[in-house]
Amino acid sequence: MIGQLTSSERQNAAVIAVVVAIAGMVMAALGRSDALGVHGVIVMLFAGGVLYILMSTFYEPEPTEDREASYYDDPIKVGIALSMAWAVFGMFMGVWVAAQLAWPDLAFDAGWSSFGRLRPTHTTGVIFGFGGNALIATSFHVVQRTSRARLAGQISPWFVLLGYNLFCVLAVSGYLIGVTQSKEYAEAEWYADLWLVVVWVTYFILYIRTIARRKEPHIYVANWYFMAFILVVAILHIVNNLALPVSWGHAKSYTIWPGVQDAMVQWWYGHNAVAFFLTAGFLGMLYYYLPVRAQRPIFSYRLSILSFWGITFFYMWAGSHHLHYTALPHWVQTLGMTFSVMLLVPSWASAGNALLTLNGAWHRVRDDATLRFMMAAAVFYGLSTFEGSFMAIRPVNSLSHYTDWTVGHVHAGALGWVALITFGSLYTLVPSLWKRERMYSAALVEVHFWLAIAGTLIYVFAMWNSGIIQGLMWRTYTEEGALAYSFVDSLVAMYPYYIARAFGGLLFLIGAVVGCYNIWMTVRALPAAVAAGADVPVTPVAIPGE
Amino acid sequence: MAEVERDPVSGRDTTGHEWNGIKELDTPVPRGVLIFLIVTHLWALVWWFLVPAWPLGTTYTRGLLGIDQRTTVEARVVEGQQERAAWTARLETEAYDSVLADESLMQTVRATGRQLFGDNCAACHGRDGKGRANYPDLTDDDWLWGGGPELIEQTLRYGINTRHPDTRIAQMPAFGRDEMLDRNQVRSVAAYVYSLTHPDYSTAENLERIEAGREVFVTTCAACHGENAQGSGEVGAPNLTDSRWVYGGDLDTIIASVHGGRQGHMPTWDERLTTAEIRTLALYVHDLGTQQP
Numbered sequence: 001m002i003g004q005l006t007s008s009e010r011q012n013a014a015v016i017a018v019v020v021a022i023a024g025m026v027m028a029a030l031g032r033s034d035a036l037g038v039h040g041v042i043v044m045l046f047a048g049g050v051l052y053i054l055m056s057t058f059y060e061p062e063p064t065e066d067r068e069a070s071y072y073d074d075p076i077k078v079g080i081a082l083s084m085a086w087a088v089f090g091m092f093m094g095v096w097v098a099a100q101l102a103w104p105d106l107a108f109d110a111g112w113s114s115f116g117r118l119r120p121t122h123t124t125g126v127i128f129g130f131g132g133n134a135l136i137a138t139s140f141h142v143v144q145r146t147s148r149a150r151l152a153g154q155i156s157p158w159f160v161l162l163g164y165n166l167f168c169v170l171a172v173s174g175y176l177i178g179v180t181q182s183k184e185y186a187e188a189e190w191y192a193d194l195w196l197v198v199v200w201v202t203y204f205i206l207y208i209r210t211i212a213r214r215k216e217p218h219i220y221v222a223n224w225y226f227m228a229f230i231l232v233v234a235i236l237h238i239v240n241n242l243a244l245p246v247s248w249g250h251a252k253s254y255t256i257w258p259g260v261q262d263a264m265v266q267w268w269y270g271h272n273a274v275a276f277f278l279t280a281g282f283l284g285m286l287y288y289y290l291p292v293r294a295q296r297p298i299f300s301y302r303l304s305i306l307s308f309w310g311i312t313f314f315y316m317w318a319g320s321h322h323l324h325y326t327a328l329p330h331w332v333q334t335l336g337m338t339f340s341v342m343l344l345v346p347s348w349a350s351a352g353n354a355l356l357t358l359n360g361a362w363h364r365v366r367d368d369a370t371l372r373f374m375m376a377a378a379v380f381y382g383l384s385t386f387e388g389s390f391m392a393i394r395p396v397n398s399l400s401h402y403t404d405w406t407v408g409h410v411h412a413g414a415l416g417w418v419a420l421i422t423f424g425s426l427y428t429l430v431p432s433l434w435k436r437e438r439m440y441s442a443a444l445v446e447v448h449f450w451l452a453i454a455g456t457l458i459y460v461f462a463m464w465n466s467g468i469i470q471g472l473m474w475r476t477y478t479e480e481g482a483l484a485y486s487f488v489d490s491l492v493a494m495y496p497y498y499i500a501r502a503f504g505g506l507l508f509l510i511g512a513v514v515g516c517y518n519i520w521m522t523v524r525a526l527p528a529a530v531a532a533g534a535d536v537p538v539t540p541v542a543i544p545g546e
Numbered sequence: 547m548a549e550v551e552r553d554p555v556s557g558r559d560t561t562g563h564e565w566n567g568i569k570e571l572d573t574p575v576p577r578g579v580l581i582f583l584i585v586t587h588l589w590a591l592v593w594w595f596l597v598p599a600w601p602l603g604t605t606y607t608r609g610l611l612g613i614d615q616r617t618t619v620e621a622r623v624v625e626g627q628q629e630r631a632a633w634t635a636r637l638e639t640e641a642y643d644s645v646l647a648d649e650s651l652m653q654t655v656r657a658t659g660r661q662l663f664g665d666n667c668a669a670c671h672g673r674d675g676k677g678r679a680n681y682p683d684l685t686d687d688d689w690l691w692g693g694g695p696e697l698i699e700q701t702l703r704y705g706i707n708t709r710h711p712d713t714r715i716a717q718m719p720a721f722g723r724d725e726m727l728d729r730n731q732v733r734s735v736a737a738y739v740y741s742l743t744h745p746d747y748s749t750a751e752n753l754e755r756i757e758a759g760r761e762v763f764v765t766t767c768a769a770c771h772g773e774n775a776q777g778s779g780e781v782g783a784p785n786l787t788d789s790r791w792v793y794g795g796d797l798d799t800i801i802a803s804v805h806g807g808r809q810g811h812m813p814t815w816d817e818r819l820t821t822a823e824i825r826t827l828a829l830y831v832h833d834l835g836t837q838q839p
């Protein structure tokens with residue numbers, strides 16, 4: 001793991017680990033009568049674990065070759081492993097909470113396993129654990145290859161990756177012991193948020209510096225998206241999490257935003273998390289791995305420009321569509337609605353650009369499940385962006401809001417787009433990163449593809465049905481002008497769909513487990529086949545002619 | 547670094563950029579995309595003119611239609627109230643007997659009451675009103691406070707053991723825990739109460755204990771539950787001679803009830819529901835009770 005670090009870099013890394021461990025100790029001491037103390041202990045254990053790995057390999061030989069002549073792939077490999085581990089954890093939690101909705105006894109009458117606590121472990125596990133690690137790993141890979149330069153740091157990539165995972169661990173463990181800000185997708189408390197700021201700013205600086213080192217005259221589209229992802233997530237995270245802790249010894253804090261402003265800031269954050277974390281970042285993946293796998297040029301550079309600036313500009317305005325028919329002023333809702341609809345064309349332009357790139361490679365889509373993952377992801381991206389714009393229209397929203405339709409829409413995006421593009425990218429990346437000729441089993445990739453597609457479709461169709469039934473039941477009046485159904489009536493009507501949803505999620509989870517096995521066997525059981533040397537940065541020495 | 551070249555599949559030129567083998571075509575933005583883009587922008591523009599849209603310092607553009615969600619929802623609420631007024635007005639003012647006599651109005655009460663019951667009462671009493679452990683069954687003919695609509699309305703409105711000044715108050719003391727009865731007396735009186743509904747329990751060997759329990763009952767319990775143990779709606783004391791139990795009629799549960807006492811709780815709905823809603827529910831619950839013997 002640290003074979004590529006020089007002895008002084010190893011010392012620096014050890015110092016960072018010690019500083020983090022001391023910070024954990026301070027947290028544990030100040031928060032000894034609070035959940036903060038538990039988190040202090042977790043920080044100490046995490047930093048101690050990193051320190052242990054560092055010290056046990058501290059005196060291994062230093063790197064002798066010129067490091068600038070090779071890409072820095074070790075953090076990427078660990079990132080992929082962490083991403084898949086989080087995928088299995090997060091999706092398992094998802095299946096569990098889905099099953100709880102059908103069979104509430106599965107909460108086993110305990111606090112930690114109640115729906116309200118497990119649900120954020122699912123969302124954080126899949127979005128930040130699985131998605132975030134996949135984004136960090138692939139962005140490190142893409143930026144090096146498209147810049148033909150090594151990452152601009154030896155310790156900082158590890159700091160970003162491990163620091164980010166410490167944040168995820170603090171967030172998820174916090175929910176189980178009752179620590180939450182109660183802001184959706186921003187549940188982690190103030191100290192974890194502060195830590196993430198440090199990690200994320202490091203990520204941004206590392207990325208910018210690597211781009212600055214590039215040996216290509218132009219910056220590739222994938223890097224536009226990755227940079228937008230890193231920059232905007234930093235802004236969103238900082239603004240939405242501005243809060244005052246009750247005291248330095250308590251995990252609890254209160255947001256500085258009052259009333260409806262808090263709701264607006266939260267959904268400006270929430271929707272742009274969808275935009276810049278779950279869309280821009282994964283479009284960065286799509287823009288690299290899809291053309292590589294299809295062996296086709298991008299359909300249109302001009303369309304890339306149109307969709308990039310359209311997406312980055314319009315998404316920023318769309319958050320208020322989460323607050324239709326609330327205390328939020330009408331005019332803010334109108335802006336959210338209209339910008340959501342204007343957003344549709346740039347979004348579809350991205351999906352279209354991806355699908356049209358496949359022209360001339362459709363035979364590969366047919367034969368290669370990895371490429372098919374990415375094709376299906378682009379289709380689901382197009383579907384869910386259309387659905388999103390449609391649901392943002394106020395009269396439509398009055399039916400869909402607060403129903404399972406929203407949940408179905410989110411999962412069409414999260415399973416169909418985010419997870420499929422990630423699996424397609426990882427199946428492309430893993431063999432090339434570990435210098436294998438191919439994945440261990442093409443048949444298992446095929447199995448994973450069909451499990452994922454079947455799981456997504458069952459899930460989404462179940463939620464469409466249940467959501468629309470719910471919405472209609474809530475607004476049905478009798479001839480006398482009274483409500484026709486009570487809320488419990490609508491719950492009874494949901495029951496079969498909740499079972500179907502849990503089953504769809506289970507299929508998706510099984511697919512992810514199959515993927516883990518396939519990746520593991522690719523690394524463990526296949527011989528290194530690809531000749532080393534082709535996949536290296538351009539070093540000044542290597543191009544004397546320029 | 548790379549040269550502009552022609553892509554054989556599409557016949558388009560590349561842009562001349564290349565990143566690790568990835569190239570881009572210089573395809574112009576398709577006309578359909580531009581048209582679609584213009585359409586969505588025009589659609590937005592129309593909305594901006596028609597409804598509240600853009601902030602202007604301390605105010606905002608009001609829109610040509612003069613719509614605002616606040617006035618819209620207020621108007622809708624009034625509209626809904628007027629729609630219901632035909633029967634809610636009758637429920638508010640008419641005596642229960644005359645409502646019960648009007649079958650078509652009772653149809654409305656049953657339909658509306660079912661929804662109101664589902665949203666407000668079902669969490670404790672169950673969707674079917676049959677109750678569960680610790681929550682009374684409302685579908686039988688056994689009532690703690692009386693099953694007439696007026697009495698049910700009073701229970702609904704003020705609750706049982708609430709903070710409302712007019713609340714119904716019912717408290718069964720903790721005879722054992724508070725040492726009003728000793729251990730033996732608690733067991734005896736429980737045995738007596740149990741024997742009331744389980745005649746076969748009165749065997750020769752239990753007879754002495756049951757007789758001792760009866761004496762305790764007369765001096766201690768009869769004040770509320772009555773000499774004949776048939777309870778009293780005045781103080782919400784349950785009938786102990788039937789097969790219907792709120793907390794359970796097995797010997798252990800009866801011992802627990804005598805030992806630790808019981809104090810049920812039903813919320814007050816006075817300020818949460820309208821008069822018409824409370825009276826609808828009173829009739830609905832009364833109706834549930836008359837549906838089965």
